[in-house]
Each structure stands twice: as C-alpha cells, then as structure tokens.
Amino acid sequence: MGSLLMSAAKIRIFINGFGRIGRSAARIMIEDSSFELVGINDLYSYEQMAYLLKYDSIYGTLDYDINIQEDKLFIDNQIVKLFCEPNPENMNIKSLNVDVVLQCSGMFLTTESNFPWIKNGASKVIISTPVTDDTPMYILGVNHKEYKQEAIISNSSCSANAIVPIFQILDKYFGIQHAMMSMYHSYTSYQNLLDAKHYSKDIRRTRSATQNIIPLMSSAAETTAYFFPHLMEKLYAKSIRVPVASTTLYDLSIMLEGSYTKEEVNKRLEAEIKSTYKNILDTTNTPNESSDYIKNPHSAVINLPFTAIVGGNLLRVSAWQDNEYGYAQRLVDMAKVVQIAT
Template sequence: MKKINVFINGFGRIGRALLRRLLEDDRFEIVGINDIYPQEQYAYLLQFDSVYGRLRYGVEQKNDCIIVADRVIPLFNEEKVESTALYDLDIDILFQCTGVHLTRRDNQPFLDSGVKKIIVSAPPLDDMPMFIVSINDEQYQGQRIVSAASCSANAIAPVLKLLNEYAGVEAAGISMIHSYTADQKLLDAPVNTSELLRCRSASSNILPLSSSATVTLEKLLPQLDGRIQTHSIRVPVPAGTLYDFSMQLIRPMDAEGLNQLLEHVGYDKYREILAVTENTLASSDIVGDSHGITIEKKRTVNVTDRFVRLLGWQDNETGYVSQMIRLALKVAFF
C-alpha cells in the first residue's frame, strides 16, 4: 500500500509530539517540516525533551534535513511555506500545527500550492468542519480542510457520547485540570490579552482560564447543545490532564454499571481512544499514553442514582496527536 505523504507545518510541542508518533508508524512518509527557528534547534528539541525524555533514535541535522530513524526529512525555514514549491513534495496531508492558521481562508494558499488535504491541530475560528474519529467522522465527505478539534474535546467527547446513548445525559459539568502550555508565561509578565490571569506565572499558580471546549463539544455533539459546561484549570505540571466529570443522567445507572459500560461497550466503540484502568494514577503516569482518555475505574461514584462522577486522564500532547493520526488515516483514504 502506498504510504501517506505528510508535511508538518509548525514544530512546537504538538509538531514534535506528532513526529515522534509518526516515526513509529510505517504507513506514513514524512516529506517535510517547517518552522521559523534555527534548524539546529529542530534536531536538538526532537532528540531531547524535558517531558518525554531522549528520543530512542539518533538525530542529525545536515544540509537542510533531519536524519532520524533511517529517514531523511527536508527542513524549511519559511514564514510563508505555502509560497514555496510544495507541489514537488506530493503532500497528501499537511498537519497544520502552527496554532495561527485557524480559518479556511488561512489554509487555502496551501491547497493552491499543491497540498491535497489539511488537518488543523486546534479548534477553528470559522465554520471549518471538525472531526473526531468514532465521534462524528462518519460525516466526513472529503472536505480538504478540517480541524481535529482540541485535546480536551478528544478526551471528553467519547465519554459524553457513550453515556448519552445508553443512559441519556441531562447535564454535564467537566473540570479540566490541565498542564500548563507553551502560550503561558513562566514568570509574571504582561501579555496581549484581556484575560488578566494569563499574565501570571504558570509554574507558580493554579489558574482558572477560559477555554473553547464547551463551544467545541456542542458543535461535535449537537444532541447535547446547551447541556455541557467545561472549566479549564491550569496547574504547574508540564504534561497530563485530569478530567473531572459530574453528570446528571436521564436514566439511573450505578457506578458498577457505568464502569462496565465504559469498559466493554466503550472498548468496542472507541478502541484505542477510550481506555479503563484499575490502577490509581498520578499525572506523570499518563505521560506517553496514546489514548484519547483513560478512565480511572476506582474513582467512579454515584452521588444519587442519576448523578454520577468519574475521573479520566489524558496526555494532552501524545493522546491528541495520536487522534490526529487516526483522523489522517480516515481523511487520506476517503
């Protein structure tokens, strides 16, 4: 079978986590990487990572390429890489990991340069369609520019969809206890935002911050429109997110039945996406996990026969890029 030619535009946290996963998947050929910082930093930050440790392959930067795992990957340093000769690369999927190309208009020049399809690694700012595998990917009809939604939406959506199908979700509140991200400040400093808490040190504070997760989830799960509320709480850890679900169900379900539903039906419907564990976890235990979410079975409780609480974990980088790869397989072969 022909390999899928992919290009990574933006080589920050998500771009590098994505490449680490792609290096282990022989269904993909990485035909290029673009970012605007010095090329020696591409190789250095790929090989050495403060969260994931040292890459198991040697990495060499040479002649505008990275050489890693017997692959020679061309490097670009272009603010507008779409203006270069992307036609020559025969790109099936461009992973848009810059965090700034968030509309269809922003991405159209890449299609004009020969890219076949684009997957954006963030919720869009316009009506760009969003897809999550096993949530709404059956609605994919060959659109050339799509969003993979957000890491949080990829974690929360499987739980909400499954419970709504089998018990009915009357209302759901989800607290996202989220690791800090690269857009936060290490120390207190002014930033160009009206949200004052974003000026505060990510390494020294627990910060309740705004999130687009509620809007994103209601678009992905319109059957739950008006019944979801999320809260983002950033905490001083570099990776890992804990999702605290509080849900009022339409039909009674006890904790044991809920765990069985998640473990057995969830496994059939959301294999590789939703996992259930008997283990008691800390945030560092989820680092490197490729699932969209892992439910901690012992934490599932009933407050009443219809009001339930459960906890789930996600590596918000590895788990998310693994979902992007699953979406790429759907998009590429449509």
C-alpha cells in the same frame, strides 16, 4: 539504533508548526511504517528543530541519528525538507508530493487560510485545534466514519478528543441533560514561567505557571456542543492549570435523564470501550498519578473507582489524558483516515 522502513505506499506528511504537538506527531510517525515525514515548516532555526526533536524533557531522547545539512533534516537516512516561511502562499511543496499537511501552528484556523496548502501542492490539511469558521471537525471514534473527503478539516481539541467519546457513550445509553467539566490541565507554552506581561485578555495568564494553580476559561464546552447540538447552552467548562508539565485529569459532572448506579455506568463504559472505542479510550482500576499517563496513546483513560453517582442521576466521571501525546496520536490516526478515504 532505530531504522526507518521506506515504501512508496507511505503516507507523505508535512508538518506546519513544529511545537509540542507537531514534534509529538513527528515522534509517533517516525515509529509508524505507514508514514514518511517529508517536510517541516516553523519560524525558528533548523538547528533548534533538530535538537528539540531529538531531546525532549518529557518524552526522552529519540534513538535515531538526527542532524542538519543546510535545509534538510536527516533522521537516520530519511530526509525531511525544512522551511522557515511565515506565509503558506509562498510555499510551493508540489515537489514533495504531500498527502497530508498537519497544521499544528495554532494559526490558520479557517478553510480559507489553509487553502494555500492545497493550491501549492498538498492533497489534505488537518488543523490541530478547533476552528473559527464552518470547517468540519472530526474526532476519531465519534464521527470519523462520516468523513466526506473534505480537503481541509479540524481534528478539534485535545479536551474534546477526551470528553466527546465519553459523552457519546453516556448520552446514548443514559441520556445527558447538562454537564459541567473541570480540566486539571498541565501548563502550556502559552503561559508564563515567571510572573510577567502577557498578551492574553485573561490577566491571570501573567502569573507563573510553575508556581500557581491558575483557573482559566475554556472553549471545551462550545467545542463539545459541536458534536451534541442538543446540549448547546447546557455545558460549562473550566480549565484549571496546574504546575505539571504533562497530562490532564478530566472531572466531568453530568446530570443524567434517568436513575442509575455506579456499577451500571462503569459496566457500560467498559463494554463500549472494548467493543467500539478500542485503542481510543481505556479504563483503569489502578491508583495511578498523572506522571503514569505520560506518553499514553489513548484519548482518555477513565478512572473507574472515581465514578460516582449522587441521587441516581448526578454522575461524576474522571479520566486521564496525556494532552500532548494522546492528542498527537489521534492527529496521526486522522491522517490515515483521510488518506484511506482518498
């Protein structure tokens, strides 16, 4: 049976939105003695919250006693206060002494909409998706050392966390002129299991995620350009949803400024990952498949044999990511960054 070490020095976390990312973050924090999960808010029953935390079709069953007593979730002996409140204005969480709110609802995408969390008792908020205003976005390994102690930030997207660190290496050492990014992405809960009506503007979302390969437009180009302003209008991204429940394969086609070989590029990638991006990026020479990267904690694992260069400057780089668990790991890591900076 798992055991949870309790300490006054723990980072006290509140999760708003207990879906795939929120529950993955909770699983990661349960195993990390740096954290104490003190509260969860979502708009479904507490019994289902407990059940879905304990049992997961992709990540398996947690080795902890998990049960509900009224509005409290017990994880072994740890008590987590539960809420079912749509409006953060109505949530006074001062008694929980919250250090960081992980905003995992997919809603509240501006500083203004997240300010009630600060007003009602939290010290910091990290939004688990790109924002729609000028809220600063940070990515671990890219610009997290520039964090200016803002109360509300974004951890950007799963795709940006995978792509941007790779681009940072390539742009620094080889120069990126422009790029096209294809993401062979596992289906998400926003898609339909069967053909049915959908509220998206993209009519292809009406089709069954388990039966089809579905190409969708992606915001990854705009999100990536946030970190590389000189590449604005020079990036294109497409998300190709495939019938698997987890992991994404990134296929990045990049026009470099000079002429290089595959060996030069791979050597630089390996060196930089070992020296600067340890535990953030990784590389592999093993001929693995998507399921081999389930629960992989890295932002991306570059598949070195798939690196290719045509004409000396048209580069292809491929990388794997568990787009839920790997991203949730970065979200948890960012909570440490903002708390240490306090």
